[in-house]
Amino acid sequence: VSMSKEKPTLHHFCSALKNKRLPDGPEPEPESKHVQKKEMGDLEQKMDQIRKLEEEIRKKAEEDLANKKSEKEKMMKEKEKKEGKAGDSKEKKGAAKEDQADGPKEESESPAKIKEKENIAKGLSPVHGVDLCEKVDERDIGTPDYWIPRHSELLRLTGKHPLNAEPPMNLLMERGFITPNSLHYVRNHGTVPKLDWKSHTIVVEGLVDGPKKFTMDEIEKMDSIRLPVTFACDGNRRKEVNMIRHTKGFNWGAGGVSTAYWKGVPLAAILKMCKVQKEAKFVCFEGMDDLAKGKYGTSISIQAALDETNDMILAYEMNDSKLPPDHGFPIRVILPGHVGGRNVKWLHRITISDKESENWYHWHDNKVLPPQVNEYTADSGDWWMKPEYALYHPNVNSVITSPGHDEYISLESSGKDKYPIKGYAYNGAGKKLIRVEITIDDGMNWIPCKVSYMKDVERHNSKVWVWCHWETELTVWQIVQCKEIIVRAVDVDINTQPQEITWNVMGMLNNAWYRVKTETDGSSAIIFKHPVQAGSLPGGWMVQPNQEPVPPVAAQYGATRLSPLVNQVYTKEEVAKHNTPDDCWIILDGRVFDVSAYMKAEHPGGPAPMLVGGGCDLSREYREIHGGDAEEIKERFCIGVVREKKNVPQVEDEVALNPRKWIDCILEEKVEISHDTRRFKFRVAKPGKKLGLPVGQHILLGADIHDHFVVRPYTPTFPCTFDEDDGSFDVVVKIYFKRQNPVFPQGGIFTQCMDKLEIGDKLRVKGPAGHIIYHEKGHFAINNIPIHVNKVSLICGGTGITPMWQLARAVCADENDMTKISILFANHSPKDVLMKKELDELEKKYPHKFSVWYTVSEVPENSGKDSEKSEKSEKESKTQNSQKDSQNSENSEKSEKSEKSDENSKKAEKSEKSERSEKSREWKYSMGRVNEHMINKHVFSPGEDSLALVCGPPAMIEYA
Secondary structure, eight states, X not given: XXXXXXXXXXXXXXXXXXXXXXXXXXXXXXXXXXXXXXXXXXXXXXXXXXXXXXXXXXXXXXXXXXXHHHHHHHHHHXXXXXXXXXXXXXXXXXXXXXXXXXXXXXXXXXXXXXXXXXXXXXXXXXXXXXXXXXXXXXXGTTSTTTTSBOOTTOEESSTTSSOEEEOOHHHHHHTTTSOOGGGSOEEOSSOOOOOOTTTXXXXXXXXXSXXXXXEHHHHHHSOOEEEEEXXXXXXXXXXXXXXXXXXXXXXXOSOOEEEEEEEEEEHHHHHHHTTBOTTOOEEEEEEEEEETTEEEEEEEEHHHHHOGGGOOEXXXXXXXXXXXXXXXXXXXXEOTTSOGGGSOSSOOEEEEESSOOOOHHHHHSSBOOOTTOOTTTTTTTTGGGOGGGBOOSOOXXXXXXXXXXXXXXXXXXXXXXXXXXXXXXXXXXXXXXXXXXEESSTTSSOEEOEEXXXXXXXXXXXXXXXXXXXXXXXXXXXXXXXXXXXXXXXXXXXXXXXXXXXXXXXXXXXOXXXXXXXXXXXXXXXXXXXXXXXXXXXXXXXXXXXXXXXOOOOOOTTGGGSHHHHSOEEOHHHHHTOEXXXXXXXXXXXXXXXXXXXXXXXXXXXXXXXXXXXTSBOHHHHHHHOOTHXXXXXXXXXXXXXXXXXXXXXXXXXXXXXXXXXXXXXXXXXXXXXXXXXXXXXXXXXXXXXXXXXXXXXXXXXXXXXXXXXXXXXXXXXXXXXXXOSSEEEEEEEOOOTTSBTTBTTOOHHHXXXXXXXXXXXXXXXXXXXXXXXXXXXXXXXXXXXXXOXXXXXXXXXXXHHHHHHHHHHHHHOTTOOOEEEEEEEESSGGGOTTHHHHHHHHHXXXXXXXXXXXXXXXXXXXXXXXXXXXXXXXXXXXXXXHHHHHXXXXXXXXXXXXXXXHHHHHHHHHXXXXXXXXXXXXOSEESSOOHHHHHHHSOOOSXXXXXXXXXXXXXXXXX
């Protein structure tokens, strides 16, 4: 870009920087070490040139402004002359300009600002009566909440029902420190209870000398306090965490925080009125919302509840109006400085106890588990029952709200123009934030920001229950040079925010540095990019193209072979008919699921969310809300696929399995493979029918055990091809006995039941299930998306070998299938290796397309030798022991022979140790957990024609 004959602008300046070329400067030399050193030496000269250019830009901007002003004044004078209004018009114009400089006149203010001033003058909340909602949102049609007025601009995060929503960031910040009721974020676990002020009561019971039942009128007449409190959802900013790996929670953006004035009766006063006993340690709260796991509840310590400086109240007003239904009408708990999940809504019961709440939600919600605990391992090891991982107070957090996502700056503006950077910050436990700072060089230097709190927010001389707003300015020239703007906050105890996100299975308390990146559109503007957008909104620098929501795709390959998988193909019109509480189907990614039983008994959100979408496609909602843990559950209820036309022939009469119905299977044979492993052969109780299990799929076995119907998934090791399907199937099962594992002292309830089966006994079977299908010749369908590969790596552990064996057998049995299979099989010890004989025979027979490698955690000293050597060793040992006994008995009186005998005994012992060491060395495979070296050496390298599948214990999967 030649700058010598053009008037410089910031756009020119940016172009020059990007091309490593300064105005009126020489062309850059070819890059080399010499040139790099020279450039470092000329740095000061370049900076001088930059400063000169900046000064030229400033002068040019001032000249342009003066010219425009002069032209405007000239035009105004001519206009005034024409209208005959010369003379004092100039003074009026000047006065108008002065008024405009001081700010807009009162009559030009927005209705919301006028209302705010009126409220403040009356001593009310600034947002009292602002953004009122009187209409029911059309998005709630068909839900149990279709009676509640809700703001139409709330961003819904969990589909149609229940309501979990946050306000758009611009609306949240525009309203200032106090959030209107209609824009306050909402966290509902289920349907909002429809309660009545006159009939509702609050019961106080437990370890109190004077249990009481209060009506709402009685509560309202008591002495009350009114104070502003900021709530932040535990999951605020969770979508950023979900971009790393999906958690158990849905996609909160950065809007899960709001502030309101709350009025109510002090909790400490209520407890003192009821005379708490000395044995009391906890205060347990319970609401009125009916959920799948009972009513929502939690608890806090009695010390915190009785401390009047904690300002805990039972609130019945929000911003000087009765509580809205979504926020707990008629009464709720307000615990300042606590995470949102502890503030129980629709309060009905307070129980004083000597132990924490036993409520399911108290133990399974509001927790931050260690990063190594995932959705598969969280239920093992009693992680949920460990109180040390419970959340009570938010951590230090801050967010950039302005510039907003996709906001831009024109490069035609002056480099010295100031651009505002704004945001919010909050903390828990009443700890005040003492500073907020931003960096534009990745933390090398920090720029302090102006921090603003509401007036008179400190309570009891030190505690602050509300958020702060912060702001600073950057020149456009600074923004042009930086790659991202980062913010962090610091509290009175010098606690601050971590640089990076720490993943946890609940995705809670994410408070990593908030980063807004800058991009250019190639020519005319700088664009700001936030990390994510709330819920299903697209965009954000953390979101990769393949993470954007996509419409469901049904499988296209092998349509005629899909029928054994599901037995049924449905049209959308047929699915739509199943939308009642007793008969509810949904569509997920092109497949049909019958969730009638699941939504009533197991779904955490209760039946309402599924019933609302009954007969519809809920693929988008499912992906937004659920993590990997839900995949195992949903596979149990798949009944078919959906197509526009039923162009797949039905073969229901040919196969026995039905994904919608349980059928009987009879035990024909039971073989003991090892001390804890059995092979069971069952036959379906439908003579003449094939099993109908596609390769890659599994079955579900069920049995009534202790008055409960228990279900477990298994992959049969026979049949593995359609031709050998005779209506029977084999399953290899490891029995988990009692008292073998201290973590699970009761052992496996289902496997112990199977171990007691006798020939002729029955179990129940249903299927097929699973999200992987192998058709033939390298063609797979994974979640109904067809792919083709030439090489498949299978990494497995323990009984995870069974689906791998099924696939390997199917490939090897087809002489026209040239797909290559490589298995890396992990176990605890050589004796635990299942089906080793069968695997070795398969490798020997098909070396051109199948290989297997083993690894074990430990090799006992007697492993590795064949039976002949083991017998020989045993005979030699017995002979030596016999000779030794003979020598001891015959020569016990002779010391020399006795000494010689001892010497021979030591030699024999040494020989035995050497032999045992040699036996350990004869294990020719790997030792240790599956690691990078094993994967690189024994399975295929990644590539477009390669697929890797993993099956085994959660710890192995995580480590691999």
